[in-house]
Amino acid sequence: MSASVTEMKKRIEVNQGAEGEELGTWDGLESALAAAIFNAAVDAIMVINARGILQAANQSAETLFGFNSEEMLGKNISMLMPAPYAHEHDGYLYNYCASAERKIIGIGREVTGQRKDGSCFPLHLSVSEFRQDDQQLFVGICHDISERRKFTEHIAFLAKYDGLTGCANRREFIEGLSTAIDACQSNGRKIAVLFIDLDGFKQINDNHGHQVGDSLLKLIAKRFQKTLRDSDLLGRVGGDEFVVSIILDSKGETASHIASRLMESLKEPFIIDDRTLSVGASIGISLYPDDGLTADEVMNEADIAMYQAKVEGGGCIRLFDQALRERSEQVYRLLSRLRKAISLEQLELHYQLQFDIQTLQPCGMEALLRWRDGVNGLVSPDQFIPVALEYGLMTTIGRWVIRQACKDNMTLIEAGLLDVTVAVNICAPLFSEAGFCALVHQLLVSTGLPAERLELEITEDVAMNSSVQVLQTSDELHKAGIRLAMDDFGVGFSSLDRLKKLRFDKLKIDRSFVADLTENHSDQAIVKAILGMAKGLSMRTVAEGIETEEQLAFLREVGCSQGQGFWFARPMPLPELINWLQERR
Structure with missing residues (x-):
């Protein structure tokens, strides 16, 4: 005392x-x-x-x-x-x-x-x-x-470094790269910037949770650090994006060799909480002063090259060149036009009818997104949908598509022209939202469309997502009477257990199996196997891309229930579809 x-x-x-x-x-x-x-x-x-x-x-x-x-x-x-x-x-x-x-x-x-x-x-x-x-x-x-x-030091640390991995943050990386560029201006040495985007990380994060995802990022950063030299600078600039700056020795390794070693470091699986996880990487490379004279320029060009590696399927390394710059500028111009089109309501839906293969009577229709640009006319979905997904526009577009499809279908029903289900493709980000079921219910109520007249199509990558949210969404849709279909079945990695748990009503056989159906015995075997499995699981089947009488005859013979394709009818905007139906009443 x-x-x-x-x-x-x-x-x-x-x-x-x-x-x-x-x-x-x-x-x-x-x-x-x-x-x-x-x-x-x-x-x-x-x-x-x-x-x-x-x-x-x-x-x-x-x-x-x-x-x-x-x-x-x-x-x-x-x-x-x-x-x-x-x-x-x-x-x-x-x-x-x-x-x-x-x-x-x-x-x-x-x-x-x-x-x-x-x-x-x-x-x-x-x-x-x-x-x-x-x-x-x-x-x-x-x-x-x-x-x-400790708190002050931690705040000072976070101002420069990523709090999760300890890598330099974007600001610190840019400053470090700028300093290296200043030094290399006098000695004539080159600097390589590697922009790394992890392949498959999002699925791991969705399936196993953010805690496992964070642990994985820490382990990846450690492997990268072990692969690089002390003089190399490693940064983390996004959720699953890393960057590396390397001052190249004229007699040493090339940037591509270093990128290959980084990719090689990811080949051994990661063990986290008794889970064995694997990821890959897509890497873009740019050089100072060949591709840019400032840190921001070289970073941006490495990002462009990485994006091209992603477009090509991932798991590869791409060097920046002028052609990529031109393509990037085209993408950004397209993105700007697309944003304007959304605000001006220039998007529209075309509908492709689905037919009962036995009776050849319409039994459904699929809503297909189209963009009619004021300058260039119809823009191919293959051009703008990947851009919309990449830059986060598909959730906004998807909400509009559901509302418009419900409204148009109700127009056909009230006119007495067609009383079938309308199928709408749903992107993964929208289907995974916590409030998705409430959104669908609200749109059904506002348009007056019965729940059983709406069918939502998801792709295999969404179906294989084992998150609780996806299972819960599927269950709520089923209880509400809304049908669920798997689009492009057979081209991804499907799990029979997931098919059962998600309660699919319909499987859509991808057009790639239908195109050579009458000549390719492998395609015939695959279609028969899909039909047999669907029958065992009490699911209906729709074959996409039917264009010939021979394809239709084979599918009728093996028991496919529905089909769609040019042999039946091409996709049509609503006014044209109304005329088509009236002519055939």
Whole structure:
């Protein structure tokens, strides 16, 4: 326990200090108020004389430094400091006391303290001077700022580095690359920038959760660091995007060799929580000064090259060239036009009818997205849909498609022209949204379309997503009476267990199996297998891309229930479809 003010006063009056001098009196804290403040203060409070001898210390000081008052009083304050600081303090105190200047000193200083166990820690210290009779005294008030310093250091770290992987963040990477460019301007050396996008990471993140995804990113960053030299700079600039800058040696490895080694480092699977996970990478490369003269230019061009690697299917390395720049500019021009088209409602739906193969009567229709550009006419979906997906526009477009398809189908039903189900393709981001089912319900209510007259088509990559959200969405749609179809079945990686759990009503046989159906025995075997499986799971089947009488005859013979293709009818906008139906009533 710390000594009370009265007890400390008595000690000061009768004791001798450790340095052989008499301890002075301390009458200034005789009042009860001063004693209460001194003993109750959360901060450590200590009083020393002009020789640095401790005259008093409160309970908080004992707790902070680990000494009791008997161990501290009468000793030099330097016992609470590491050796280098203790010597410096003694000299500073001597010089100050020898000076004629009298003022408050040391307000808000950060110093280093030392506990009884020898451990050191940062302190925030304020020191002021006062006099009692003829004695010159100093009072110090301090507290431990270890946590504050850690927080400050962490904030400073986050300003430059990625908090998850420890790699440089985008800002720090650009600054480091700019510094390297400045250095290479004088020596003529080249710099390679590698833009890395992980292949398959999103599926892992969706299927296993963000915690597993974060752990995977940490392990990937460590592998990259081990592959690179100490002089190379590794940054993380997006969710699953890394960048590397390398000052090339004219006699050393090329940028492509280094990129290959980075890809090679990912080949060994990652083990996380007893899960075995694998990812690949798509890498784009640009060079300074060949492809750009600033950090931003070289970074952007490496990004363009990476995007091309993605377009080509991923898992490859692409070098930037002028053709890629032109293609990138075309993509951005297309993106700008597409955004404008969305705002001006220039998108439209065409409908391709689906027919019962046995009766040849319409039994459904598929809504197909089209874009009629004011300058260039109809733009191919193969051109703009990948761009819309890449830049996050498909969720907005998808909501519009569902609403418009429901509205158009209701128009046909009310006109007595056609009473069938309309099928709408749903992109993965929209289907995975938590509020997707509520959105569909709202659109059905607003348009008046019965739930059983809407069918939602998803691709295999969405169906194979094992996230809870996808399963929950499928279950809610089924309960609401909305049909679910798997589009382009057979071209991806399907799981029979997923087909069962997601409660598909229909499988659409991809047109690639229908095109050579009458001549290719492998395609015939695949179609028969799909039909047999669908029958066993009580699912209807639709064959896409039927264009000949022979294809239709084969599909009728093997038991396919529905079909669509040019043999029946081409996709038509709603007014044309209405005319087509009226002519055939």
